[in-house]
């Protein structure tokens with residue numbers, strides 16, 4: 001890993017470099033799944049939502065809503081986790097700005113999760129009524 005990598009310098013496109021980047025992204029997701037308890041909750045919720053979707057045989061239009069809601073939560077959680085790691089490096093000790101940064105990041109996850117619950121309820125409600 002090049003510690004002084006210049007992010008702004010144009011570089012030649014390379015499929016090997018792109019596939020390496022893809023590998024880093026997968027490693028990041030795997031690390032989050034291994035270490036973040038909130039990610040376990042999101043995984044459990046995602047499994048339940050997909051299970052309910054299959055059980056009720058929801059329409060493709062409804063699958064779009066469910067997938068969008070789940071993706072929003074996972075994206076919020078990954079960004080929040082990354083922010084937490086950066087905060088811990090920038091300021092290992094207590095800092096009020098870090099508290100605000102972490103709390104705001106957590107707030108973003110909460111907003112996405114609350115929206116997903118609402119979308120899930122609105123999507124499954126008609127299927128629950130019709131059995």
Ligand SMILES: Nc1ncnc2c1ncn2[C@@H]1O[C@H](COP(=O)(O)OP(=O)(O)OP(=O)(O)O)[C@@H](O)[C@H]1O
Nearest residue numbers: 037038091092093094095096098099100102103106
């Ligand atoms: N370095 C720090 N400086 C200031 N406040 C911090 C710092 N680290 C964490 N906090 C704050 O302390 C509180 C608890 O943080 P913590 O990371 O334990 O939250 P949590 O959501 O319970 O964590 P997790 O989801 O990882 O179990 C939060 O309000 C957070 O913003």
